[in-house]
Amino acid sequence: MQDIFRHVDDQLNECIAGLTELCKLPSVSAQNSAIDETAEHVSALLRGLGFEARVLPKPGGYPVVYAEQPGRSSRTLLFYDHYDVQPPEPLELWSSPPFQPTLRDGKLYGRGVSDNKGNIAARLAALRAWKEVRGELPCAVKFCIEGDEEIGSPHMEEFVEQHRELLAADACVWEGGGVTWEGIPQLTLGVKGLLYVELESNTVNRDAHSSYGTVLPNAAWRLAWALASIKGSDERVLIEGFYDTVRPATPEERAAVEAMPSEEAETLKSYG
Template sequence: MFESVTTFIDDNLDNSIEALKKLVRIPTVAAKGEGLSEAADLVEKMLQDAGLETKQHEITGGAPVVTGWKDVGAKRTLLFYDHYDVQPAEPFDLWDSPPFEPEIRNGRLWGRGVADNKGDATSRIWALKAFKETRTNLPVNIKFVLEGEEEIGSLHLPEYIEKNKDFLKADGGIWEFGGADINGIQEAWLGLKGVFFVELEVVRLSRDVHSSMACTLPSAAYRLVWALNSLKNMDSKITIDGFYDGIKPLTEVELKALEKIDLNEEKLKKEFAIDEYLNGLTGQALKEAYYGEPTCNICGITTGYQGKGSMTVLPARATVKIDFRLVEGMHPDDIHKKLRKHLDSLGFTDVKVIYFEGYPAAKTPVDHPFVKIVNAANKRTHGHDLVVHPTSPGSGPLYLFNEYVPMVSVGCSDFLGKAHSPNESISLENFRKAQHRIVTIMDEMSRW
């Protein structure tokens, strides 16, 4: 079915790759506010070229949300959520080729954003373009939502959602990421943890001074370290009072699903050069932590001199960036209050808490019929069942959508993709087959 469509995809693979390269060349680093309007215009043009009606939604103080749609009067509607922004590419010296000059090597396309999420967005748009160019009727109605702030917490997406709830209603949705695991088996992710991202700041002096004065003057660096030490114990339990209150445990259906999942413990130990996982976790306990536990992670600490050689200095200021991954039953605003109360109760009233971003967790049920639709499509295009993960340990704004559409996250990346890291890449074969899978998902949906 739809042989002319898939033939077009294969015959025009080079053209779809060039379209992806054009998008990657725009350095859409949301954290720096770079290239977002230009990319929004390009994405809108790509949707129009694929035969969709489009609109750019201007967001107060934020990047445009680009939507596309085509109503063919079908019984079912498929929605796509993607984003055109990317993570910063630093440190640049760790890249084998410039991050915003995409390059093909060894059957892979290298560049910032190819795996997260410009490759997936482009593959989905080109699957639709194949229908248009072959004059083949779409078997389902189509909707697209593409934002430009996912990598900084989708700060302004709620404004769009509040005004456009009806647009989000669909029978199924494909979320922004996905790919193959370390064994080359395709994975599906049904949920995302929430996130609470903060910066703690301590200022103890009016300026940096000679380190000999450490005998009489306070240290911002030590003050911050002492505050950090109060957040988590040696067993990696988070010690903020009430932090774990209200957490929803994994359901029986989810726990049953975990039994079928192989986390490839030994292979990943070698990959990460570790002898054991945190606290010796293994087997079912490792899985339950991976899918069901919140975290408190230090992303980076900044204070004093960080250059080569020595510099004897007593820093006036110290900061740390921390992300908390949240599970169902937790809310970032609540954790913010508890963090502030925790620090104050221990005398750290001078530690400033800067709240950058946050949102709660969300999931699609493991036994939802749309999950079966996507799996059936994957079997047709990739020849095997998906590894179905109840949720991802990462975060995203799924909570804004899950009231209106069941989402499944599958995509064109793989274990080697290195999203958020130097030398990000995708397999060109995965990019091709991901387009085929979108066609097949639409076919399966039309018979649902």
């Protein structure tokens, strides 16, 4: 693999230039900005690497870029990414315009340089390096790149159901990919998921003076008590039945986790 790594290093400036052009597109899904233009741009990048790429409509959502290319093996690797980004506001906190990527001290600053256009560019660079050094890809490769991940992928499940055969693969590499504080690449085999809950408390029908506090119920305290009923100070979820279907970790799994280097101190320090 060293020959491929050297090729990537040799092409680094070209890769950064490609990422810069991609990040100039203000594809903010929450604002329906530059979505179609960015989808076509990503599709063109894939076609430039020999992929059969197309932009597929997603009913009720933004288009999905789908691409595929055969390889020596019949096995298929699917890459998932997204080309949309979060809104850049508040703009006054940026040292440079968010959609004019700027290189400072060896780092590229701009909206999307990491999440997720940086990963798109990195994967395309890896595939280009492989093809230019080794030739044909070792296996078939597919890409599924959506445009509304940052607003919760509201119609992705429906899209997958409609295109199950098209998206069929032996393995899937998800969007994320980072390194440890020591620069070691991380391989993530699972995620913890997300549950979003909005709590409302309705008590009195108008603003009231604090002197009524002994009589009128306080909405803020009701919300505080509700939150305290969800999770304890030991981080255990207090909701009845929450852990009923959770499989306990095996001794082998616990040992593997405990053997991993801890980055808790560095993470806490970085967040002040």
